[in-house]
Amino acid sequence: MSPDILDGSMDIWFGPQHVSAHGWATKLTLVGDYIVECDPNAGYFHRSAEKVLEFKNFRQGPLVLERMCMLEAFLAEYPYVAAVEKIAELEIPERAKVMRTIMMEMSRIHSIQFWWGQFNAELGFFTMALWPWVDREYSLDVFEELTGSRHTVSFSTPGGVKYDFTEKVMTQLNRAIDRFEDRLVKFKDMQLGSPTFRARTENIGLYDVKQGLKWGLSGPPIKACGVPMDLRKDDPDPNLAYDMVDFDVPITENPEHPGQSDAFDRMEQRFAEAETAVSIIKQLIPQIPEGDIVDPKARGKANRLPEGEAYARVEGTRGITSVWLKTEEKGQTAYRAKIRGPCIASYYALKDLVPGSKFADFIVIFGSLDPYPGWWDR
Amino acid sequence: MGFFSVLGDCFQILKHTFRQVFKRPFTYFYPFEDRIYPERTRGRHIHVRENCTACAQCVRICPVVAIRMDKEDKMYEKDCALYFDYTRCIFCGLCVQACRFEALFHTPVVDLSEGDRDDLIYGPDKIETLDRDPLKWRGRRFR
Numbered sequence: 001m002s003p004d005i006l007d008g009s010m011d012i013w014f015g016p017q018h019v020s021a022h023g024w025a026t027k028l029t030l031v032g033d034y035i036v037e038c039d040p041n042a043g044y045f046h047r048s049a050e051k052v053l054e055f056k057n058f059r060q061g062p063l064v065l066e067r068m069c070m071l072e073a074f075l076a077e078y079p080y081v082a083a084v085e086k087i088a089e090l091e092i093p094e095r096a097k098v099m100r101t102i103m104m105e106m107s108r109i110h111s112i113q114f115w116w117g118q119f120n121a122e123l124g125f126f127t128m129a130l131w132p133w134v135d136r137e138y139s140l141d142v143f144e145e146l147t148g149s150r151h152t153v154s155f156s157t158p159g160g161v162k163y164d165f166t167e168k169v170m171t172q173l174n175r176a177i178d179r180f181e182d183r184l185v186k187f188k189d190m191q192l193g194s195p196t197f198r199a200r201t202e203n204i205g206l207y208d209v210k211q212g213l214k215w216g217l218s219g220p221p222i223k224a225c226g227v228p229m230d231l232r233k234d235d236p237d238p239n240l241a242y243d244m245v246d247f248d249v250p251i252t253e254n255p256e257h258p259g260q261s262d263a264f265d266r267m268e269q270r271f272a273e274a275e276t277a278v279s280i281i282k283q284l285i286p287q288i289p290e291g292d293i294v295d296p297k298a299r300g301k302a303n304r305l306p307e308g309e310a311y312a313r314v315e316g317t318r319g320i321t322s323v324w325l326k327t328e329e330k331g332q333t334a335y336r337a338k339i340r341g342p343c344i345a346s347y348y349a350l351k352d353l354v355p356g357s358k359f360a361d362f363i364v365i366f367g368s369l370d371p372y373p374g375w376w377d378r
Numbered sequence: 379m380g381f382f383s384v385l386g387d388c389f390q391i392l393k394h395t396f397r398q399v400f401k402r403p404f405t406y407f408y409p410f411e412d413r414i415y416p417e418r419t420r421g422r423h424i425h426v427r428e429n430c431t432a433c434a435q436c437v438r439i440c441p442v443v444a445i446r447m448d449k450e451d452k453m454y455e456k457d458c459a460l461y462f463d464y465t466r467c468i469f470c471g472l473c474v475q476a477c478r479f480e481a482l483f484h485t486p487v488v489d490l491s492e493g494d495r496d497d498l499i500y501g502p503d504k505i506e507t508l509d510r511d512p513l514k515w516r517g518r519r520f521r
Contacts, residue, residue, distance in 0.1 A: 059439065060439070060441035063470050144415075144416055148419045149419075149471075152468070152469075152470070154471060154472075162475065
């Protein structure tokens with residue numbers, strides 16, 4: 001880039017006050033209507049969660065994690081619990097495994113429902129913003145009936161889960177799933193068939209697999225390129241019940257640009273993710289075994305852990321979510337915890353992805369990567 | 379998409395709108411009426427002082443140090459007075475799970491707003507009962 005082009009350039013701070021900015025601030029350098037430079041700045045949401053985890057015991061720890069991302073609260077708190085279980089060598093009852101898996105997929109559905117609304121609102125399609133949010137209410141009703149809280153579910157504990165499925169919870173769950181499955185077809189038709197939406201998102205924010213892997217993307221942004229990279233299949237957790245169900249990794253392949261994904265493909269990928277989640281829940285509901293929901297010895301074992309290290313990861317809604325935990329002998333709290341959120345990779349990918357596109361397309365590109373600021377400022 | 383199909387869609391929408399006119403509103407006249415909360419709702423606590431043994435497990439497990447206990451204040455043989463700071467409480471439910479003597483419960487009361495910050499620290503007089511002044515509006519009594 002020759003310096004004389006930059007003579008007439010203008011710097012714009014996008015965020016952190018802007019509503020679509022999700023609480024981040026990005027410095028954009030514009031020439032005319034085109035972005036020539038993008039400088040992402042994380043740090044506006046920093047809550048020192050990793051340090052806080054050093055002062056919380058192993059039953060309080062998941063509460064910190066679930067506040068990282070309220071939309072997928074159960075998925076967010078699970079890696080910490082799994083790491084504690086690995087160090088303490090706890091046995092998980094079969095019933096708890098299935099319940100965890102159902103709640104995980106329910107969190108995924110809830111998160112995707114919220115993202116549809118948010119992304120469509122950013123694009124200006126407010127009808128499609130509010131319709132998925134009606135179904136989101138039904139998902140929230142399930143969480144509320146099961147745990148007593150709508151967002152911060154606080155459902156899992158080392159050794160199992162805290163709340164049992166009652167008949168009323170199952171009624172709510174079936175109602176939410178059946179309704180969503182029915183409406184999903186209509187949503188897909190409405191969203192992907194809309195000529196305005198197609199014009200706004202097709203060939204916007206195009207990247208290929210090689211670039212995506214270089215930036216460290218995972219989850220739907222990379223699956224939209226046609227790569228079946230999914231921890232549910234690649235590295236199944238023994239404490240979850242994904243081996244009990246039959247499902248294919250949802251991927252999206254666009255014949256117009258194979259191996260690449262644009263904003264439209266990433267929206268299509270979210271539909272595929274939701275369909276898979278619905279099918280997993282539907283397969284698991286008849287298979288819930290009877291028994292305990294928590295290991296009775298877990299409470300004593302999780303009070304003080306032996307010395308050890310553990311790394312646990314899970315396929316979150318936005319990508320790989322993982323926690324690395326180190327404990328000292330007879331430690332009541334973690335010696336050190338490291339959280340890896342999925343969105344930090346997609347945020348810094350903007351640095352290479354955005355330059356060359358129009359200013360108006362910036363929010364389309366970023367929104368399609370499903371940003372959540374809690375994940376990049378731990 | 380011909381002219382008649384668009385017209386048909388318009389009538390579909392109008393039919394939907396017309397039907398809503400005769401339906402019960404989806405909104406509530408809050409705070410005078412409210413929806414029914416599930417049994418497990420993690421709202422404000424209630425302290426059953428007869429069962430309390432002052433074991434302090436709730437105080438120890440609380441991740442945000444929202445509970446304070448006063449062992450001097452005794453009504454029964456072993457009990458104590460609890461002070462809940464609702465400016466700090468995150469309603470995680472750990473204190474209720476820690477209590478093995480059925481002395482601490484969540485209630486489905488979730489509206490805790492007060493005019494003064496200090497009023498949100500619930501002392502023994504407020505945490506042991508669910509009684510409060512009824513809400514009145516235009517001479518009618520609600521809730």
